[in-house]
Amino acid sequence: MLSDRPRREADSGTWVRLCRSAEVVSRRGIHFELDFEHDVALFRVDEAIVAVSNVCPHKREALIYDGHVQQGTVTCPVHFWCFDLRTGKNVGSGADLKTYLVEERDGYVWVLIRDLDA
Ligand code: FES
Structure with missing residues (x-):
């Protein structure tokens, strides 16, 4: 959950650290349910x-991470x-689909979350 995750405040929201970059591999998504409003799926597209x-x-199903990537x-x-x-x-x-800004820093993936109240 969100409370255990490292974070950095920014003018436009909060950067939240999700995982190591190496955990995000091609053709397979992973997801992180941060709070009620923010369930984030990560994918690798080419090198990004x-x-x-x-x-x-x-229909609001929380299964995008399990979708077919191509x-x-x-x-x-x-x-x-x-x-x-x-x-x-x-x-x-x-x-x-809603998108999030991503930053890779020191081998970790960070996403910018707006309107975070945790
Ligand atoms: S829930 Fe219908 S296409 Fe995703």
């Missing part, structure tokens, strides 16, 4: 680590909406 909401905007997209395993992992844009016609 990206962070998106783990909660699908279609060519920079992830497909939700529930009803197969597909999203660009870098932008969160829906590849079809539905709502977009």
Whole structure:
């Protein structure tokens, strides 16, 4: 949970450390439920680590991390909406996936969380 995680305050939110960079591998997501509003899924796209909401905007299922990853997209395993992992844009016609800023620092992955109240 959030309370055990290292964090750094920023003007626009809070940077929260999630895991080591090496834990984020190609074609497989991992997720971190930080609080009620922030369930973050990490993926590796080419060499970059990206962070998106783990909660699908279609029916609010928290399974994006378990979606099929291919060519920079992830497909939700529930009803197969597909999203660009870098932008969160829906590849079809539905709502977009929320994205988070990511920073790799000293071998760890940090994400910027806004409106954190923990
Ligand atoms: S819940 Fe993800 S596509 Fe329906």
